[in-house]
Amino acid sequence: MKPEMRIGYGWDSHEFKSEIPLKIGGLTLPHDKGLGGHSDGDVLLHAITDALLGAIAGPDIGSLFPPSDPQWRNADSALFLREALQRVKTAGYELVNLDSTLILSAPKIGPHADAIRKHVAELCGIPVDCVGIKAKTPEGMGTDNAAIANVAVLLKRSESNDIEDSCDVLTVIEPRCV
Numbered sequence: 001m002k003p004e005m006r007i008g009y010g011w012d013s014h015e016f017k018s019e020i021p022l023k024i025g026g027l028t029l030p031h032d033k034g035l036g037g038h039s040d041g042d043v044l045l046h047a048i049t050d051a052l053l054g055a056i057a058g059p060d061i062g063s064l065f066p067p068s069d070p071q072w073r074n075a076d077s078a079l080f081l082r083e084a085l086q087r088v089k090t091a092g093y094e095l096v097n098l099d100s101t102l103i104l105s106a107p108k109i110g111p112h113a114d115a116i117r118k119h120v121a122e123l124c125g126i127p128v129d130c131v132g133i134k135a136k137t138p139e140g141m142g143t144d145n146a147a148i149a150n151v152a153v154l155l156k157r158s159e160s161n162d163i164e165d166s167c168d169v170l171t172v173i174e175p176r177c178v
């Protein structure tokens, strides 16, 4: 019998680079620098993806989407999240809630936290009040040129094991169930 609940934890960091858009939680935030990386550098979506994959003891994001593979160059990180959610569903689980802490010196996340929370909730197909977005500045850490994301997720066992019976992840995102 599968455990009724599972937790997952994800961590990621990216370095700030000039003249690229700053993507956090699937949104583009106004800032003079963005996060470098092979994909769009969305540190929060990467940490959520790894937390989901970790919760089902799956392969990590780097194994599924290797930076050496040119098809993930500048990729929208929502693709990685969608794959992780699909794997969670295939494993017979669903996401209950997630909590995150971002650590970055700038820009301030507070003014954007509600928009990020809403967008992440839509991407994950969970209620807005099941997404925690917190932010800290990196006091004494010497990581002013990086953004770091820590994420915890809770999964519960799906009530129906009939995965054909429910909306697929893409439909939840779209958001229609046909």
Ligand SMILES: [Zn+2]
Binding pocket: 012, 013, 014, 037, 041, 042, 043, 046
């Ligand atoms: Zn990353």
